[in-house]
Amino acid sequence: MKKAAILFMSIIMIFMNCKENDDSLNSNALIEDKNPEGCPDIFYPNWETSKHLLPFPVDQSYTIGRSHCYIPEHAAGSPDQFAIDIEMEIGTLVTASRKGTIMFVEESGVDYDQGANNLVVLRDEDGYFLQYHHLTQNGAIVEQGQFVEEGDPIGYSGVTGDADYPHLHFVATDSNWEYPYTSYPITFRNTSKNEKSLIQGQTYKALPFD
């Protein structure tokens, strides 16, 4: 009788212990997934010598929504793994993060319409692409084939395509700019410390640049 009671208690305790471990694992994973401090095990270029400027004008400050490796929209391994959502009201000016040539312009989409995704694609000097998604209707300032210097006006942000709230979806992609593209991690030199690029929930101000 006594042996049976001990065995029973042991089984209960083992069960409770397992359950506790499972719960703590799940909740940790959830927090990490929703608020990543950059993607794990990824090499980020030195932000202080980055070739990239924030994609908005000097002296402006904006807060970051979904950033690198945010699940599910920017999940690790997905095309938008290294995309950054910058929270902006419709009609906010966005600017060239590097100098280069405008490859593609779409501006027919209507805000909140879930139709065409208004997009400007800039091809930088290394042959990579910088993409400005969800711009407002007729929100492109540039034309295809136009050369832009860093910091030059690109267009006005909006909430077109599959955007669920007003923001700029900004993403750097390698040899292909059409979805499903491959994004890569970039940092920004004209703002505060961003060793693992821009972090969700933080606000960054664009500082004067050289």
Ligand SMILES: [Zn+2]
């Ligand atoms: Zn996004």
